[in-house]
Amino acid sequence: MENMALQNAIAGIGLTIIENRSRANVDEEMREDGMPYCKKCNEPLLLKLEFAEGMAERLGKTRYVPRNCACMRVMLAEESAQYEAQKRREEVERGxxxxxxxxxxxxxxxxxxxxxxxxxxxxxxxxxxxxxxxxxxxxxxxxxxxxxxxxxxxxxxxxxxxxxxxxxxxxxxxxxxxxxxxxxxxxxxxxxxxxxxxxxxxxxxxxxxxxxxxxxxxxxxxxxxxxxxxxxxxxxxxxxxxxxxxxxxxxxxxxxxxxxxxxxxxxxxxxxxxxxxxxxxxxxxxxxxxx
Ligand SMILES: [Zn+2]
Missing domain, CATH: 3.40.50.300 (P-loop containing nucleotide triphosphate hydrolases)
Incomplete structure (x- = not known):
């Protein structure tokens, strides 16, 4: 059961990152090492995780999970700044x-x-x-x-x-x-x-x-x-x-x-x-x- 929850959590984070990828219009290409890369910032779009024994039994020895590339991180930072500014404007109006x-x-x-x-x-x-x-x-x-x-x-x-x-x-x-x-x-x-x-x-x-x-x-x-x-x-x-x-x-x-x-x-x-x-x-x- 615990294993399932962990699997779900990882899958959830992965989904969010894939969503970010599409919102940031990331253009990806497969390269020789078999990993997808962002064409714009040249960062890999997957992260290779390797687990030690205890975890490996539950999650497998290696696992690839989606990661945010530089373009996505910039987009997220801008979105969060916009959100904070909007929140502040609303507070100022209320006060x-x-x-x-x-x-x-x-x-x-x-x-x-x-x-x-x-x-x-x-x-x-x-x-x-x-x-x-x-x-x-x-x-x-x-x-x-x-x-x-x-x-x-x-x-x-x-x-x-x-x-x-x-x-x-x-x-x-x-x-x-x-x-x-x-x-x-x-x-x-x-x-x-x-x-x-x-x-x-x-x-x-x-x-x-x-x-x-x-x-x-x-x-x-x-x-x-x-x-x-x-x-x-x-x-x-x-x-x-x-x-x-x-x-x-x-x-x-x-x-x-x-x-x-x-x-x-x-x-x-x-x-x-x-x-x-x-x-x-x-x-x-x-x-x-x-x-
Ligand atoms: Zn990128």
């Missing part, structure tokens, strides 16, 4: 949340070259994502509406995910609403995610109404992240000066945390730049008309 489709759409490839310094910095951030996570290093993109803050934060979110990092990107206001939905039913779950995700990106910080209620909630989110010692990235209409010197004592708690958590405050000036381009264009037209 991440990108709250809107418009965030998903923004990638570095869509950059129009208006802010090369910011782009370079963002690319470096992604390249060093492990160090950024270890050092709990966040960013604050500050600037007026339509300046491109959200564009850069979205590019970061997508590139970080592409690299295998988990990301949560969401407008702060939406996060606060979720925490309080159904009398706080999702509060703990939401805060757990805020604490656990690799990179948290809060879009449009400061756009929520400054009621005591929303200030309290915003602080709770920021504090949860602060205590988890993980990086936070924000976009905000607030100026660096306003963040460093809040006008209202009630704002101070959150702002001082942000300044501490986001040591790089990046001013995005797309709006100004667009205005400049428009003005340059007008000037050129005026000159053209004057001849």
């Amino acid at each position: 991440s949340e990108i709250a809107s489709y418009s965030y998903r759409e923004q990638t570095f490839s869509k950059d129009d070259g208006r802010a090369p310094k910011i782009k370079r910095m963002c690319l470096k951030y992604v390249e060093k994502s492990a160090e950024m996570a270890d050092g709990n290093f966040g960013l604050a993109f500050v600037g007026e509406n339509e300046s491109g803050k959200t564009f850069w934060a979205s590019c970061l979110a997508n590139a970080l995910m592409e690299k295998g990092e988990t990301v949560m990107m969401i407008p702060l206001k939406q996060l606060i609403d979720r925490m309080n939905k159904n009398f706080g039913e999702y509060r703990e779950e939401t805060l757990r995610k805020v604490r656990s995700v690799g990179f948290l990106i809060l879009d449009d910080y400061g756009a929520e109404r400054e009621t005591d209620f929303s200030l309290e909630n915003a602080f709770e989110i920021i504090d949860a992240r602060y205590c988890a010692k993980k990086p936070m990235i924000i976009t905000t209409n607030l100026t660096e000066d306003a963040l460093r010197n809040p006008s209202d004592i009630k704002l101070k708690r959150s702002y001082s945390r942000i300044v501490e958590m986001c040591p790089a405050i990046v001013k995005v000036e797309g709006f100004e730049r667009r205005k400049e381009i428009a003005e340059a264009k007008k000037k050129a037209l005026a000159e053209f008309l004057r001849g």
Whole structure:
């Protein structure tokens, strides 16, 4: 019985290898030594096994079993790498949340070259994502509406995910609403995610109404992240000066945390730049008309 099981196991392995052989489209030829060889890599496709006495009684003295040639080993390694990469992508998707489709759409490839310094910095951030996570290093993109803050934060979110990092990107206001939905039913779950995700990106910080209620909630989110010692990235209409010197004592708690958590405050000036381009264009037209 035991003998049978061993025979079956060997036969099973052999079948798998023969299957690999056909998937890798191995072209074989018989050579003078009576063994089949792979025409491409010149490796034999059978392995000669010789058994010592005890085993020989059960399996025969010599036995030929199929083996993987170099071409098949390369194919198997590629398949396993693809499988691992797919598994990792699925894990990243499961562990991440990108709250809107418009965030998903923004990638570095869509950059129009208006802010090369910011782009370079963002690319470096992604390249060093492990160090950024270890050092709990966040960013604050500050600037007026339509300046491109959200564009850069979205590019970061997508590139970080592409690299295998988990990301949560969401407008702060939406996060606060979720925490309080159904009398706080999702509060703990939401805060757990805020604490656990690799990179948290809060879009449009400061756009929520400054009621005591929303200030309290915003602080709770920021504090949860602060205590988890993980990086936070924000976009905000607030100026660096306003963040460093809040006008209202009630704002101070959150702002001082942000300044501490986001040591790089990046001013995005797309709006100004667009205005400049428009003005340059007008000037050129005026000159053209004057001849
Ligand atoms: Zn081969």
